Amino acid sequence: MRRLLLALLLLLPWAAHAQPTQFRDPQGRATGRAETRGNTTTFYDLTGRMTGRSERSGTTIRHFDAQGRATGRSEVRGGTTTSFDAQNRPTGRVELRGGDATRYDPQNRVVGRIERRGDTARYRDAQGRDEGEARGPAAMTGMR
Numbered sequence: 282m283r284r285l286l287l288a289l290l291l292l293l294p295w296a297a298h299a300q301p302t303q304f305r306d307p308q309g310r311a312t313g314r315a316e317t318r319g320n321t322t323t324f325y326d327l328t329g330r331m332t333g334r335s336e337r338s339g340t341t342i343r344h345f346d347a348q349g350r351a352t353g354r355s356e357v358r359g360g361t362t363t364s365f366d367a368q369n370r371p372t373g374r375v376e377l378r379g380g381d382a383t384r385y386d387p388q389n390r391v392v393g394r395i396e397r398r399g400d401t402a403r404y405r406d407a408q409g410r411d412e413g414e415a416r417g418p419a420a421m422t423g424m425r
Contacts, residue, residue: 302417315419322419382421395421 299316306312313332315324320337333352335344342355353372355364360377371387380397393412396403402420404412414420 300418302415302419304413304415306413307411312413315417317418397421 299318302315302317303311304313304315311327313324313326315322317323321334323334324332326332331347333344333346335342340357342357344352344354346352351367353364353366355362361374362377363374364372366372373387373392374385375382375395376385382395382397383391384393384395386392391407393407394405394409396405397420400418400420401414401416403414406412
């Protein structure tokens, strides 16, 4: 689901310098970070190891693992972002309305919400339980 939400983030214009985002679990403990430079967002774990990256080109965002292997892509059309795995199978979609987003699985079932307030995004599951938050420009990526 992270790559699906990243598509929302990568459509925004960014400055050339790195813009950090911190991800936290429901208890406020750090779980990772992301840095956005231009059209590329790179994700890191707590020890600073790269875990993956995403690159935007037009309305397509391509996702890669830490070794540079393609893991999928996201296509953005209006307020809807649809993601696909490396074999081009749908993995879900996100619909953005206002500052919030609703996440769906490939069978069109709601799997969660993202509530955005300023540079902070709070992630919730389908029952509304807290799943964590992110602060920074990559907050809508859904990485937790």
